[in-house]
Amino acid sequence: MKRFPFLDWMRGFACIVMIQCHTFNAFVRLDLRESSSYIFSQFVGGMAAPLFLFMAGMTSGFQMESLERREPSSLRRWLISLRRAGYILGIAFLFRITNYLGSMPHANPAEITRVDILNCMGIALAVFSAAAVFGSADRARFALVTALAIAVATPVMAHLPWDGAPRLLREYLVPAAGRGQFPLFPCASYVGFGVAAGVLVKRTAAHRFDRLMLWTLLIGLVVVYAAQYVSNLPFSLYREVNFWTESPGLVLIRGGILLAIMAGSYLWTQYFAGPAWSWVQCMGKNSLMVYWVHVVMVYGALGQPIKRTMSVPAVVLVTLLLTALMVAMSAAWFRWKSRKNGGKRASQDRAGLASARENETVLQTR
Numbered sequence: 001m002k003r004f005p006f007l008d009w010m011r012g013f014a015c016i017v018m019i020q021c022h023t024f025n026a027f028v029r030l031d032l033r034e035s036s037s038y039i040f041s042q043f044v045g046g047m048a049a050p051l052f053l054f055m056a057g058m059t060s061g062f063q064m065e066s067l068e069r070r071e072p073s074s075l076r077r078w079l080i081s082l083r084r085a086g087y088i089l090g091i092a093f094l095f096r097i098t099n100y101l102g103s104m105p106h107a108n109p110a111e112i113t114r115v116d117i118l119n120c121m122g123i124a125l126a127v128f129s130a131a132a133v134f135g136s137a138d139r140a141r142f143a144l145v146t147a148l149a150i151a152v153a154t155p156v157m158a159h160l161p162w163d164g165a166p167r168l169l170r171e172y173l174v175p176a177a178g179r180g181q182f183p184l185f186p187c188a189s190y191v192g193f194g195v196a197a198g199v200l201v202k203r204t205a206a207h208r209f210d211r212l213m214l215w216t217l218l219i220g221l222v223v224v225y226a227a228q229y230v231s232n233l234p235f236s237l238y239r240e241v242n243f244w245t246e247s248p249g250l251v252l253i254r255g256g257i258l259l260a261i262m263a264g265s266y267l268w269t270q271y272f273a274g275p276a277w278s279w280v281q282c283m284g285k286n287s288l289m290v291y292w293v294h295v296v297m298v299y300g301a302l303g304q305p306i307k308r309t310m311s312v313p314a315v316v317l318v319t320l321l322l323t324a325l326m327v328a329m330s331a332a333w334f335r336w337k338s339r340k341n342g343g344k345r346a347s348q349d350r351a352g353l354a355s356a357r358e359n360e361t362v363l364q365t366r
Contacts, residue, residue, distance in 0.1 A: 012284030021045020057194020081129035089122030124188035147192025220259030227252035
């Protein structure tokens with residue numbers, strides 16, 4: 001599958017937003033949690049999860065488009081997409097277990113079943129795997145309509161009588177106090193938006209990419225303005241709605257911001273950054289490892305002695321150091337992979353040359 005530099009840059013940007021959010025959340029002193037610096041860090045950090053979910057949807061859309069060309073069976077395409085969702089869900093549980101072990105001896109067993117972003121991503125990708133049965137145009141339409149339906153249904157779902165339901169089921173489906181920060185309603189909407197965007201990007205010819213991104217930026221800004229305007233109206237279609245956890249308006253505002261970030265990432269990588277090595281893209285290509293390692297470092301036993309003890313300037317310094325460490329780790333990882341793959345190719349070339357010489361010797365003997 002072709003890599004898009006702007007998508008790698010977008011992932012790297014999401015890593016930066018995520019690292020600063022988690023670092024501030026873990027290390028800033030409790031008496032500074034009402035400061036403007038801390039509030040701003042968490043407000044900006046709220047875009048990290050939508051970014052990762054959106055990009056997971058885009059990647060899924062790319063894969064569905066590629067799969068359609070080589071797999072005529074719609075059922076087979078759906079099962080392959082569903083298996084990929086199961087793979088992400090398996091990684092999610094493996095991550096929770098390693099995070100639990102990394103928190104020893106202060107580990108909480110409830111952390112193993114916590115609904116984190118990877119759990120949400122796996123379930124949401126399973127829901128939108130149904131898009132694989134459609135053709136391109138209908139696939140994008142299905143993903144967009146389903147994403148909007150999830151967003152609109154979230155306030156209704158959140159206020160159903162969940163008292164008798166299993167706690168874990170509720171945490172996977174709707175916002176819950178204290179836990180379940182990434183429920184299917186409304187977080188799966190971002191995956192659906194990503195699937196629709198991925199289909200459009202994959203189907204767009206190279207010479208029309210600039211026009212696509214200009215329209216993406218324009219539509220994103222219009223969606224942000226319209227959603228904000230509707231959210232501020234003095235009346236609502238819902239009896240009860242919490243803007244920061246359930247509101248379709250917030251989902252659409254973030255969806256518009258996602259489109260604007262995607263267009264900005266394309267503009268930067270296409271016309272400003274050039275072909276030179278990019279530390280942001282380097283981190284973006286290794287986003288899963290960055291996520292895994294930095295969470296263990298920030299929330300695990302390593303960060304426990306300094307948890308909630310630091311001033312804002314000190315946390316800014318820690319954030320910069322941790323970001324630099326993640327970049328260095330990613331660069332070292334890719335350098336190792338490059339050397340390993342180079343060694344394999346050299347071995348294959350030597351084996352091929354030896355085989356050719358052997359065949360030539362046999363022919364000469366005959």
